[in-house]
Amino acid sequence: MTFKTHLQEKKTIAQGTTALILEKPKNFSFLAGQYIDLGLVGQKDLADYDSFRTLTLASAPQEDQLILVYRNRDSEFKNRVSELPLGSEMIIEGPFGRFILPEEDKRVAVFLAGGVGVVPFVSIIKDEIYKRSNKKIYLFYSNFSLEEAAYLKELQNLEKENSNFKSIPTFTSSNFSFPPQGGKAKPTNFETGYISMEMIEKYIDNTSQVVFYLCGTPDMIFDLRMMLNAAGVPSTNIRTESFDGY
Template identity: 35%
Template sequence: MKLKYNVDSILTRRRKKIMNPSFDFRLVLFEKIKIEGTDVISFRFNQELDKLEVNKTPSLFEYTAGQYAYFNLDDVHGDPNDSTRHFTISSSPAENFIMLSTKIRDSPYKQRLSNLEEGDKIDVSAPEGEFILPADYSKPLIFLSGGIGVTPFRSMLNYATEKQLPLKIIMFDSNKNQQNILFKKEFDDWTALNENMKIVYTLSDDKSEGNNNFGTEEEWNGEKGRIDKKMILKHVDTNTLNEAIFYICGPPDMLKSMQSLLEKELEIPKDRIKIEEFTGY
C-alpha cells in the first residue's frame, strides 16, 4: 500500500522499484551479525569492490549517509519479487565496511540472503536517495524512527559523530520492547562522544516490560508509549521546534501518524518534513 502525499509541499522520498537496475558493483561478505531477540541480521561487506568487467569502476563503494541501493542475489527461485531488493546502507561513509540490516522473512530472497557465508558475493547498484543530511548545518534535525526504519538514521548519526559535524540532532526511536531497539549500544556510545546528539527511546508495547520471551529485560527508565506531542515537547525546546527539519522513517502506518502529528498538532510547515517511504522491508 502506497501512501499519497502532496509532493509539491512535502519532501517525500519514495523508493520506486526499477525494473532492470544496473549492477555495476560487487561486494564480498565478511561478517553476519544476528541481533539477539529479533529477526534482524546485519550483513557487513568489504568496502573494497570485487572486480567486475566494467570501465572505470572505483576501488571503493562510495555513497552518502542515508542512501540505499539495490542488491541482487544469484540462485533465488520462486520469489514473486524476483532476485533483487533495495536496502538502506546502514553503515556510514566514515566506516570501513558496507552494511545492510534487514528483517529476515520467509521469502526465497530473504532466505537466500540469510544463508550467505563469509566470502560470498552480491551485486549492487549505484547508491540512490535524497534522505540524507543537509549541506547546511545551521538548522537542528529531529529524527522520528520506528523499528527497522532506524537504518538510515544509524548511517547519519555515525557520520555526524565521526566527522564531528556542528549539527544538532535529536532522535526519537520507537520500538515495541527493549529487545527490539536496534544499535542501542552504538547509539549510546556515540551520544557520549557527541554533545550535539540526543536520543530518546520509547517502548510502544505497554506489556513489554517483564513479558519477554528472550529473557528478563532491564528496568526501563526511558519513555513509554507511541511518539506524541507531549513526548516531543518534553524533550524539544521551543526554539529548536520552530527551526528543526523533521525526518520520518518507519512502517507505513507510522509515517502516516507522524505526518499528522507534525502537521496538525505541532503545526510544522510541510517544507520542514522529510519522509523516507519504503515497504516490504
C-alpha cells in the same frame, strides 16, 4: 552503477533483525542515509524481483565495510541470503536516495524512527561524528520491546561521543519494563508509548523551527506527518523515507 562485493558476516543485532556485513567495493562511495539494491549471484531459478532487495546502509561513508540491515520476514530473497556461505559474491547497484542531512542546513534535526527505520539515522549520526559536526540532533526511536531495539547500545555510545546528539528510545509494549539485572543497558533517557508531540516537546522547544526526518512503515510515516502538521510544523520542514516490507 553496479559493483561486485562479497559477504563477510551475518549477525543477529536484535530480535528478528539481521545485519549483513559486506566488503566495500573499490571506488564505491555514498552519502549517509542512502540505500542500495543488493543482488544475489547465480540464482537463475529466481524471478528478477526475488533476486534483488532494496536495503539502507547503516555504515558511515568513512567506514571500510558496508552494513545492511533487514527484518527477518519470509521472502525468497531473505531465505536465500540466510543460506549463503560467507565469501559469497553479491551485486550492489546504487547508491540511491536523497534522505540525507544537508550540510548547509544549520537547523536542529529531529529524527523519528520506528524499528529498522533507525538504519539511515545510524549512518547519518556516525557520519556527523566523523565530520566533527556541531549540528544538534535528536533521535526518537520507537520499538515494541527492548529485545527488538537494534543499535540501542551503539546509539548510547554515540551519544557519549557527541554532546550534540541525544537519543530517546521509546517502547510501546503495554507491560514494558527493563530487566532488573543483565540484558541491555538501561538508557539514561527513555520513554514509553508511541511517539507523540507531548513526548517531543519534553525535549525540544519551538518545534515549528526544527527539521523533522521520519523513517518507518508507511502507516507510521502517515500518522507522524499528520501529527506534526496538526501541531503547526510546516510540511516543508518534514522529510520522509518509507520502509515497506523491509
